[in-house]
Amino acid sequence: MGNVLARYNALVASGELRVDAEQAAVAARLDSLAAELQAVPKRGSTLWKLLGRKPDPVRGLYIWGGVGRGKSMLMDLFFDSLAIRRKRRVHFSEFMLEVHRRIAAERAKEVGDPIIPAARAIAEETRVLAFDEIMVTNSPDAMILSRLFTQLLAEGVTVVTTSNRHPSDLYKNGLNREHFLPFIDLIAQKMDVLTLNGPVDYRRDRLGKIDTWLVPNGPKATALLSGDFFRLTDFPVEDRAHVPAEDIPVEGGRTLHVPKSIKGVAVFSFKRLCGEARGAADYLAVARRYHTVILVGIPKLGPENRNEAARFVALIDALYEHKVKLLAAADAAPDQLYERGDGHFEFERTVSRLEEMQSDDYLAQGHGSAGAA
16 A cells, blocks of 8 residues: 555546645654554564563644535545554544444443443554544533543544544534543644635635536436536546445444445435425434435425425434535425425524525535534
């Protein structure tokens, strides 16, 4: 596997990326981090035994900046180039659901602080944890993060993460934020904080001046949205017949099937998300995980569709609160989508949100909860 900086420079040379001093600096730091990690003796090796102790932990990275500046692209280069076995890249919300399950299992044993053994178990499995777009949106996560990551770092885990926000702005205005502040201090002490706010918003660049709400449903709208999906994800032309699916975790121990999902972009049908019995937990899982959702097959709704309309309201609320970009195909404009039926008055707020979600100001915002991320 090639190293991070060489692969980045090759992308610039080919014209896929534009010259960007901040990107180049982050690529160079990720390159040196990969080299440091690969130089650590393997667990159980002769060099490890000669040390007589765990090797000193390698300092991690916190890379923050605006949407579309190349954070995930650089993380791709780093993770793919990293030639060690115990590495893991995981969505932060999925990781925290797993942590809560581990803590619950440890708490059932009644043997003291359950966070310590949970963190040790994770450290046994993973030496490098990579997160895309770390977000802290709820009090249970905020309350345990400092103790959890203090123990993970003490166990020798190296954390590399990206975010739309400076560490000091994480969980801003969140409930009981005072309990979260030690986590911000921990980032400053144990990780290098790098800024990535170059002049090019690649994601917005790829969207261009497109219509995000297409009327009506049909082959033309499907073809346009398909093109948007492949532009946003840089998915190889030769693989387009086999776009991956995934099952994402939903609070409560369930999963939600996502028919097409790659690089933070998901494709759903209205029937799957709103025509089936789903609730706020499903929509929150989608909103936390994806920066862009493509929704097709939205019908014109009437009194007989009051359940579907209520679910659609809940979906749009979750997407809006987490600043998820929505590309959609529907049989009517937002203000004509649900003109009669129970909840019509409440639906007017959804219409307003859908119209705002088409604006340049909204599309320029980073993924994450405005109030708590």
